[in-house]
Amino acid sequence: MVSAGSRLRRLAPLALPTAWGAVAVVWKFGCPLARQPGLPMRIATSVVFLTVGTGLVLGVRRGLARELARVRAVADATQQVLLRPPPARLDGLSLGAGQLSASRGASVGGDLYEAVATPYGVRIVVGDVRGHGLAALGAVVAVLGSFREAAHDEPELGGVLRRLERALERHLRERARDEHPARSGVEPEHPVAEEFVTLLLLEVAADGRLSVLNCGHPGPYRIGRRVERLPLGEPLPPLGVLPLPAVLAPYAGSRLLPGETMVLYTDGAEEARDHRGRFFALDDALVRLAGEAPAALVRRLHAALLDHTGGRLADDIALLVVRNDRVRVPAQPAEPGLRRPRPAPSSHC
Template sequence: MRRRSLPCPDPADERPAVRKPERRSLRRVFALGLPTVWGAVAISYKFGCPLAQQEGLGARVVTSAVFFAVGTGLIFHVRRALLRELTQVRKVAGAAQSVLLRPLPPRLDGLGVAAAQLSADRGAAIGGDLYEAIATEHGVRVVMGDVRGHGLPAIGTAAALLGSFREAAHDEPELGGVLRRLERTFARHLRERSRAEHPSTGREPDTPPAEEFATVLLLEIRRDGELRALNCGHPWPYLLSAHGVDPLAHAEPLPPLGPFPLPPDLDPERCGHLLPGESLVLYTDGAEDARDAHGRFFSLSSALREATADHPVTPKTILRRVFTALLRHTGCDPTDDIAVLVLRNDRNRHKCNEPLGARGTARPAPTNPQPTTKR
């Protein structure tokens, strides 16, 4: 066997790695040494300069100017160090947020996609709301959820649910299996969090905190546009069609994850078909619970009608118009996390000429077809 020679590393390539600790040390020395030097100069002037010992007006003015210059320099130095640290922290937080709530592609298996979130915490790009859309062999599977509360604990719970969904969406052939995986992940995460918050017990708690819960909506859009959903305490999406803006379904949802176990049988709700050109708007309850200065609730359905007044409109346009109306209604100060996800069927109209029965459900043509009005 012929032995391949490995390329020798270039010493120049190792220089940055060697110098990084040196640069950090120099930066720390500079950060601590400069204020020390300024302080030493001020003390030396006060006790060593003859002018500082005089009581005249001119001497006092000069002394005040010296201390003012030293103080101003210290303030600017500390401000610069804090801004540098804040910039670094924001870069790390932005990278972590993009991994947790990663941007969705504009197109997904023939569907137009647009999603965004507003966090109730200032300076945060994510909160307790979660969403994800994944193209699988079973169809496009979507999750929209809302974890109780907001802040760092809610972000941790949302991360656990998203990680579980991203795996289960590909592994589980049935939508009910995906929901059971989410339930187990949610319960395990709450037990681990409770153990971390109370380490003195030395053992894992038997049951998670009863006050913690999460609403979850699972949606499956198949290649033929068939819609199946499992809803655990979450608002039903809005369907945008030629007939207007209507809820996708009116069935009673299951209880949220956490307080009660899931029923033994999880049969997805069949919600008809998403026809070409129609859109779905998934959202969290923060959108409809948003209030203005007079306590009036935001009407999401009215905002969607105004957003789709002119046709056609892209999901990104719908999203932008809805969030513009939301911020105008709340005065740019939402009190709860808000997430909105828009999906539009941009697939070919290969079955639109079939007669329609119930909402979006194709049925065989009658023997003596009568004139019908299509949707």
Template sequence: MIRSRPWRALLAFGLPFLWLALVITWELTCPLATDDALAVRIPLCGAFLAAVVSLCATVRLGPLRELKQAREVARATQQALLRPLPARLEGLAVAAGQLSASPGATVGGDLYEAVSTVHGVRIVIGDVRGHGLPAIGAVAAVLGSFREAAHDECELGGVMRRLERALERHLRERSRAEHPAAGGADPENPLAEEFVTVLLIEISAAGELRAVNCGHPWPYRLHGSAVPLSVADPLPPLGPFPLPATIPLQNCGRLLPGEALVLHTDGAADARDSRGRFFPLEEVLATAALHTPVSPVEVIDRVHRSLLRHTGGRLSDDVALLVLRNDRSRVPVQPGAVQAVRARR
């Protein structure tokens, strides 16, 4: 909660009232107040009007200042949670963008991150059920765990298990805070309706794609067309059910040079127009894929514009997009190496 300093509030409200009291005292006690001359009446009316305007401005601008400060805090919170991604990451062109379903909101329940590790570039995208402060807490728990586990864990399954444990701790702490009658004991089913869909992607130096999916929409591969990266059934979202003893890893082929990968939350695919028709995300991405090379920034801009046009600017859920294009290329064989090979033959 943002609070103004007491002396500033006293000054802001006290000065207009003091000025108004002086004007009233003048009108009641000063002999000139009874003078009908315009040279006296005009300054008196001006002073009274200035006092009223100052008072109204103070009453109006005070909440506006606090609202501006609140938005600045929210913007700083968003940048701390969803840090701006680098434009390039280990030979990959990267872009990300969000649309909020709440007017003026800057932080929602969507999350994404991409980091370079010794295991390759690792990406997470997810969607927390709900909005507001509870969703922000879950986003912070999952992202904070991912930023450490992505570097520490050799396998994506290990990363996902770390995210599960972080979410479980967060839900237990929230449940204890919201149900103090339990005496600080762990509840039997802490916030059983809370869940997070999470997709983990790993892109190796050779462009090999591996994924672990817990209830999240599969991304699209763009290269002249838009094709889902996989059609395998994902695991359940994190929260309601524990992860299996063995977490299945999906091998999704290679991301070739020039190809792009589009990760998204379900707010894009589930958006509807006034007639109840779903947003044609795959068609929009297929159109974007016709322009080569695919620009990650332009893909996000095209989807956002098409989505707002489809829904009439009334989104029912937050939308997050993350696009990566493989700009890596094979190192050309040096002429000397070719001659050496021929000499051996």
């Protein structure tokens, strides 16, 4: 409930105009001078009431501006908690991330990403909730909250994915119960049956080996000697569509070598269109920006996407860029002056 003090603070900008209005009414109807005929008195009366009206308008506008500033502050704090930016460096990797929302004024949407350092390697998730409106944020919270715990607890990447599936199932069950017409009294605008999550779950080992589980998500690009898509193996169904198979074997046929960069994204990046209906050429943009640091690469890709679409995005776009800055240590030669022991001569009878 709103406290009395909070109500008083909200009404404070209207106090002075209201007082002026009361004075004007008392002057108009209680002062004999104000009821005298004549043009000068009518002009004076009009000036008084115009001043009061202007004060009321400015007071309301000031109150609305303060309320908007508070809402924006809450939205920024929500984004920092829900979709917090990853650290610039994480266990020898450089990272950069960011999101463009298709909803005007929105700071978060249905896309998600996170990277954490664990005893098993750096674990990364990027995903896209196929829902709409505020309901999609509930799925984002469920998946990210589960990942931030499971990534540290589960020794196998498949165990992390099963935890994400259980968290999403729990969220969808609760939503389905709350949206039932017998409980809510109305049909839901965005029913829970429309909602599922595509995601990519990766683990970067100390030597750059990648373990990947792909649930119907676009594959990342690797920038090294050339720009190429990383192989991901056989894709799994998106979470929320079908149950995961009994055996989860991550694909382990790729590496991220020192100096190479990996670009993970949601499909809004490749499906962004210009006014002629042409798709954004993400691979060509990555070729042009291949030498950029992760944070700069995210900024320049965002600028290129906004320029391509004229600022009119049809879908949210999330980007997560990872560069392997670990140093490859070459084999060390033997120290001078030290010789390998010779094998003892064999004796012959």
